[in-house]
Amino acid sequence: MKKTALAFAAILSLTSALPAFADMTNNxxxxCLLASMNCPEAVMDIQTQINRLTAEVKKGGRVxxxxxxxxxxxxxxxxxxxxxxxxxx
Structure with a gap:
């Protein structure tokens, strides 16, 4: 019984951590810039788009x-x- 409860607790803790990893990747x-997905504000002025793209390019291979x-x-x-x-x- 203790093993079952421990296994259930482990599974529960792992599934609750998964959304945090997904958020980290999305952040x-x-x-929005890469694939036109998750764009809350679809309209950007060109200078804002250039600034955002420049910032993302600087992240390079780290991200x-x-x-x-x-x-x-x-x-x-x-x-x-x-x-x-x-x-x-």
Whole structure:
């Protein structure tokens, strides 16, 4: 009986820790910028987007895979090009 109760308590404690690990990953990666997911504010001005992308690119391999960093860098270059185009008009 004690073994069953101990096993149940261990399982319960592990399942309650899982959401914390998921939140940590979501807080480290900006899924809105990376994959257009979890975007509470869908509309961002270009300068804000550039600032956020720059900050995420600086995180680099500590948080993102090399492919994700390449995606962020590409989006950053596109945003900078769009800003330049708008400033020239």
């Amino acid at each position: 480290q990666k900006d899924e 993102y895979t090399p492919e994700e960093v390449a995606i962020l860098e590409n989006k950053l270059e596109q945003a900078k090009a769009m800003l330049t185009t708008l400033e020239d008009e």
